[in-house]
Amino acid sequence: MPKAGIIYNDEKPIASRIAIEVKDKLTAAGWEVVMTTGIGGILGYSTPDSPVCHTPIEGLTPPGFDSDMKFVVVLGGDGTVLAASRQVAPCGIPLMTINTGHMGFLTEAYLNQMPQALDSLISGEYEIEERVMLAVSVFRGEKVLWEALCLNEMVLHREPLTSMCHFEIVIGHHAPVDIAADGIIISTPTGSTAYSLSAGGPVVTPGVPVLQLVPICPHSLASRALVFADSEPVNVFPVNTPRLVMVVDGNAGYYVTPADRVHLERSHYSVKFIRLQSPEFFRILREKLGWGLPHIAKPTSVELP
Known part of the structure; x- marks a missing residue:
């Protein structure tokens, strides 16, 4: 059966x-x-x-x-x-x-x-479309304090949200970067049309093997969204005291202190979505978010003499 x-x-x-x-x-x-x-x-x-x-x-x-x-x-x-x-x-x-x-x-x-x-x-x-997930973990030393799977995004900010935060972020083996902002978002391509989009991040089509880092209201003209390979793990070291709040996919939260490290990497688990027709991402963007709709003042073609 x-x-x-x-x-x-x-x-x-x-x-x-x-x-x-x-x-x-x-x-x-x-x-x-x-x-x-x-x-x-x-x-x-x-x-x-x-x-x-x-x-x-x-x-x-x-x-x-x-x-x-x-x-x-x-x-x-x-x-x-x-x-x-x-x-x-x-x-x-x-x-x-x-x-x-x-x-x-x-x-x-x-x-x-x-x-x-x-x-x-x-x-x-039907067809199967796979979407990447992130494994989000909070470490204190070598001990895992908290972990979760993430399909959309991880957000780290202070309570209340409109307070400046300072982060040291290490992506892969690259040099650390310092960001001062109201918070940061680390998003998958699936999450690029969620909070990341509202914070000014780019839309990323599903299947592109990247993640993105989006500062929330950064305190610098030089801090802009960064897109990088999803094969590179990310470590975030918060500086603010006494704590910051981490939210995963909008329905999971954890307090993060300066003694902690937030680690993100591409999970070996993925989400498999059933599609009744071949996936067409631009159609969904148009239907749900109005992206790419014809402009009312779009000129008509004119035949040359």
């Missing part, structure tokens, strides 16, 4: 209702179905009273989810997709993402396309 999974946002009634409908249809077609919510992929935030809120990377996989699963249907918005990616990446299970949220930049289909999407899943008529 083939096996499938469902991860849904149980805070949204429509996602909960659709999850039951999807389970019933797959079960009727002879599939074994395991369900869980996306809450298990949300790592939580540290607090001054509880500075360590840590689950090992492989510890987020829900019970019953394993490499025998053919696919997982994800019902929610981008936040649920980010959570689900951490839950299943260690098992390498492909994700079919259905948008029940708002923007849904990471989702593949809408609810009105659900019947056709399920038929394609059952018949195996």
Whole structure:
């Protein structure tokens, strides 16, 4: 009996209702179905009273989810997709993402396309697109204090955000660089259309083997976004006291002190997204963000005499 999974946002009634409908249809077609919510992929935030809120990377996989699963249907918005990616990446299970949220930049289909999407899943008529993830770790000396998988970005800043921070950053074997800014963002190509984009970073098409470093409101005209090979690890040494706040994919946080080192490298885990048609990134940019739309004053072609 083939096996499938469902991860849904149980805070949204429509996602909960659709999850039951999807389970019933797959079960009727002879599939074994395991369900869980996306809450298990949300790592939580540290607090001054509880500075360590840590689950090992492989510890987020829900019970019953394993490499025998053919696919997982994800019902929610981008936040649920980010959570689900951490839950299943260690098992390498492909994700079919259905948008029940708002923007849904990471989702593949809408609810009105659900019947056709399920038929394609059952018949195996789809492609797989892999996206790079980062392994983010906080070290104190040689001890790992905290770790997480990251699909979009890691952000490091002070509380409150509008306070100047100082960072020493080492990329690969290059010379250290000093950045003074409200914070820094280190982003994957997938995350280049998220916080990094809002902070002035470039859009990077998926599949390009790079990462980017984007200062947030830098205190220098010389500090601009930097794009570098994703084969090079990054080490960030914060200078500010008493602590900075690190946020991963917008739903995981950890306090970082000057005694700590934040280490980022390309993870050996990746996210596998199911695509019902050949991936077309420029179409998604146009539909979701309005990139490349024809200008109203675009001149028409004129035939020369």
